[in-house]
Each structure stands twice: as structure tokens, then as C-alpha cells.
Amino acid sequence: MPIVTGVRFKSSGRTYFFDPKDFDIKSGDSVIVETARGLEFGDVVTGPRDVPEDQIIAPLKAVVRIATDKDIETLAENKQKQAEAVSLCEKMIEKHDLPMKLIDVEFTFDRKKILFYFTSDNRVDFRELVKDLAGEFKTRIELRQIGVRDEAKLLGGIGSCGRELCCKTFLGDFTPVSIKMAKDQGISLNPSKISGVCGRLMCCLEYEHEFYREARRNLRKPNSPVMTPKGPGFVLDNLMLQEKCKVKVILPGDNFEAVNFKYDEIKEITEEEIEKEIEKVNSMPTNALSFNNPYETWDDGEITGAAKKARNNKNRNNGNRNNNNSTANRSSDNTNNASNNNKRNKKKRYYGKKQGGHNERTPG
Numbered sequence: 001m002p003i004v005t006g007v008r009f010k011s012s013g014r015t016y017f018f019d020p021k022d023f024d025i026k027s028g029d030s031v032i033v034e035t036a037r038g039l040e041f042g043d044v045v046t047g048p049r050d051v052p053e054d055q056i057i058a059p060l061k062a063v064v065r066i067a068t069d070k071d072i073e074t075l076a077e078n079k080q081k082q083a084e085a086v087s088l089c090e091k092m093i094e095k096h097d098l099p100m101k102l103i104d105v106e107f108t109f110d111r112k113k114i115l116f117y118f119t120s121d122n123r124v125d126f127r128e129l130v131k132d133l134a135g136e137f138k139t140r141i142e143l144r145q146i147g148v149r150d151e152a153k154l155l156g157g158i159g160s161c162g163r164e165l166c167c168k169t170f171l172g173d174f175t176p177v178s179i180k181m182a183k184d185q186g187i188s189l190n191p192s193k194i195s196g197v198c199g200r201l202m203c204c205l206e207y208e209h210e211f212y213r214e215a216r217r218n219l220r221k222p223n224s225p226v227m228t229p230k231g232p233g234f235v236l237d238n239l240m241l242q243e244k245c246k247v248k249v250i251l252p253g254d255n256f257e258a259v260n261f262k263y264d265e266i267k268e269i270t271e272e273e274i275e276k277e278i279e280k281v282n283s284m285p286t287n288a289l290s291f292n293n294p295y296e297t298w299d300d301g302e303i304t305g306a307a308k309k310a311r312n313n314k315n316r317n318n319g320n321r322n323n324n325n326s327t328a329n330r331s332s333d334n335t336n337n338a339s340n341n342n343k344r345n346k347k348k349r350y351y352g353k354k355q356g357g358h359n360e361r362t363p364g
Contacts, residue, residue: 002056005063006046007033012153014172017055019062020048030067032109039110041067041075071109078107085137089116092132100124103146104154113140119151149174152198159196166203177201181209184216186240215240218263225274226266230259232277250277252284 004017005025018033025031029044085105093100100120107114114137118124126143133141146154149167156168167174182194182205196202220226220235226247227233233249236258244260251257269277 001050001052002060003048004051004056004060005044005048007031007042007063008045009040009042012168012170012172015045016042017051017057017060019060021062023063023066025063025066030072032064032067032071034061034064038108038112039064041071041109074109078109078111081111082107085114085116088136089133092129096126096129096132098124098126098129100126100145103151111139113142116141116143117146117150117154118143119146119148148198149200152196157197159202160193161204165197171203174203175206177203177205181205184209184212212240215243218243220245220263220266220268225269225271227269227273227277228259228261228266230257231281232269232274233259234274250281252281 003020005020006015007018008015016035018031023031025044026047027044031042031044033040033042082105085107086102089102089105093102099122100118103117103119105114105116114133116133124145130141130143152165153167153171157165159165177200179189179194179201182189182201185205185208187194187205194201194205219238219240222235222237224235225232226235226245228247228249230249231251233247233256235245236248237246239246239260242260244262245266246258246260247266249257249259
């Protein structure tokens with residue numbers, strides 16, 4: 001396998017392989033490499049390593065040299081000239097009245113070519129514009145029409161999640177994104193919620209699609225009959241992120257309970273089997289059944305095991321509540337009687353004093 005080193009020309013661009021030759025190159029170094037466009041300045045992202053030949057695009061170009069201080073100064077001058085080229089090109093576009101929007105300008109490291117990136121809804125005849133630009137810069141001019149996704153990648157921005165766009169920060173290539181990915185993940189198909197800054201489907205829809213595709217293999221069809229540890233039931237919903245299934249468990253007396261089970265805890269059964277299990281459940285007594293009691297605690301309509309214990313605990317709790325209510329009622333009656341006696345005694349004392357005062361008075 002050939003030994004190559006990975007070089008990136010932009011912070012969020014693709015990684016290209018080059019022959020490191022005999023240079024002592026490590027990750028983080030800046031190098032000058034030979035490309036189809038000429039000499040380019042790039043940053044090393046992966047040091048020399050073995051790579052299978054099927055991952056290499058022939059012919060394999062070589063690293064020319066490790067970047068020097070002079071090369072770094074040349075790169076800074078090119079960036080300054082790029083800003084000047086943007087202003088000049090916009091004026092020429094306005095002069096020729098062309099229906100196009102300039103996005104970015106890029107100089108090759110050796111300044112033998114200048115690339116102008118623009119967007120437009122239709123094809124643009126920019127032959128006169130190219131002549132004017134070539135006469136101004138005295139070098140080779142190339143205009144490239146790009147799409148809205150490439151525009152967002154070049155300009156950057158903030159996504160609906162509040163973070164910088166993925167295509168600007170770490171995405172190397174754009175992967176195909178379809179509306180089926182949103183459907184598989186149960187996301188609302190509202191265009192404003194699944195579209196990015198560029199107006200296309202968000203790239204992040206592809207990140208978790210593989211997980212949802214694998215999880216869908218365990219999904220149960222809604223309303224399908226299943227057997228659970230708590231008894232027979234019907235599937236209500238699938239909770240893919242929790243890897244669980246919500247089941248409507250049938251209980252005696254036309255009652256039911258919605259319970260979440262792991263996929264390996266439930267078993268699909270036929271319509272005939274679910275009918276037999278439901279008949280068995282309906283034959284159970286309803287007065288002693290608690291919704292939390294396991295299905296296995298019942299046998300031929302008789303109370304056994306944990307179900308009997310649950311019934312006794314329930315009766316005991318009801319008896320304690322009744323005793324507490326009786327005690328509270330007696331306490332309330334005693335309080336009312338004491339209050340009435342106090343009122344009666346006060347009246348007696350009041351009228352007794354009033355009568356005694358009247359008797360003590362003597363006529364003058």
C-alpha cells in the first residue's frame with residue numbers, strides 16, 4: 001500500500017492525498033503541494049500513513065516543500081488581493097447588468113489563476129465579463145456557477161439548532177438527503193422545520209438515519225396482537241429512541257393498561273391465540289385484580305400467590321382508612337359537644353349575673 005499524507009486547503013473542505021516523499025511531515029504542518037490548478041498552500045490533517053489503492057485518485061501528486069515564512073506572507077497577500085478582486089468584480093457585474101450574485105473569489109497560490117464563484121437562477125452569458133477581468137488582472141480567469149448548498153458552505157451561518165453550519169465547520173462532502181429520511185425518523189414534514197439556511201433539506205437528517213433504519217427492523221405493527229409478561233394485548237406505538245413498544249394490556253372487566261415493554265419481552269401471536277387469551281382474562285374475577293398484578297398470578301379464575309396478597313393488602317388499607325375516618329368523626333363530635341357546652345355555660349353566667357345585679361338594687 002502507498003504511503004500518503006492528508007492535506008486540506010480549507011477548514012471545512014475535502015481532504016486530499018499527496019505523496020510526502022522524504023519530508024518529515026506531521027499533522028498541523030503547512031505545505032506547498034502540486035495540484036491540477038498549480039501550486040497550492042494547504043494544511044496537513046493526517047501524517048504519513050498507508051492507504052489502500054482504491055481510496056487514491058490517480059495520479060498521486062507530491063508535496064513540493066514544507067511552507068516557509070515567505071510562503072505564509074504570500075498567502076496573506078493573496079487574501080488581501082481577494083478582497084480587492086471582490087469589489088472590482090461586483091462593479092463589473094453591475095456595469096454589464098448580469099443576473100448573478102458573486103459569492104467568493106479565490107487566488108491560486110502562484111497567482112496564475114483567479115476563480116470567481118457566483119450563483120444565479122439561470123444560465124449567464126459572462127463572456128464580456130471574463131474579458132474585462134482578464135484585462136484588469138492580467139492572468140487566467142475562471143467563473144464557476146455554484147448551488148445554494150455550496151453558497152452556504154462558503155459564506156457560513158447559524159443553523160436552527162443555534163450552532164454554526166455543519167457544512168462550514170466539519171463536513172467535507174455533501175451527502176444526498178431525501179424526504180424519506182425525515183419520514184423514517186418521524187419528523188414533521190413542515191418545510192420550515194426540515195430545511196436548512198440554504199433552503200434544502202438539512203444535512204443532519206442523514207446523521208441518525210442509519211440508526212433509525214436498523215431500529216425499524218424491531219418495530220411492531222400498530223394494533224397487532226402480542227403476548228407480554230402482564231398478559232395479552234395490542235400494540236399502540238413504537239418508541240424507537242427508547243427501543244421499547246407501548247402495548248395496551250387487556251385486563252378483566254373490559255379494563256386495560258398501557259405499558260411500555262422492551263422488544264425482546266413481547267411475542268407476536270395470531271388472532272386466534274389472542275382471542276383465547278382474552279377469554280381467559282375475562283374469566284378472572286375483577287374485584288381483587290390490581291392493574292399492577294402480573295398476569296401469571298391468576299389461574300382458572302382463582303386467586304393465588306401474589307394476587308391474594310395484593311387483595312389482602314388492599315382490604316387492610318381500606319380497613320385502616322375506615323378506622324381513621326371513624327376516629328376522626330368521633331373526635332369531631334366530641335369537639336362539637338364541648339363547644340356547645342361552653343356556649344351554654346357562658347349564657348348561664350351572663351344571665352345569672354344580670355339577674356343578681358337586678359335583685360341587689362333597692363328602691364329609693
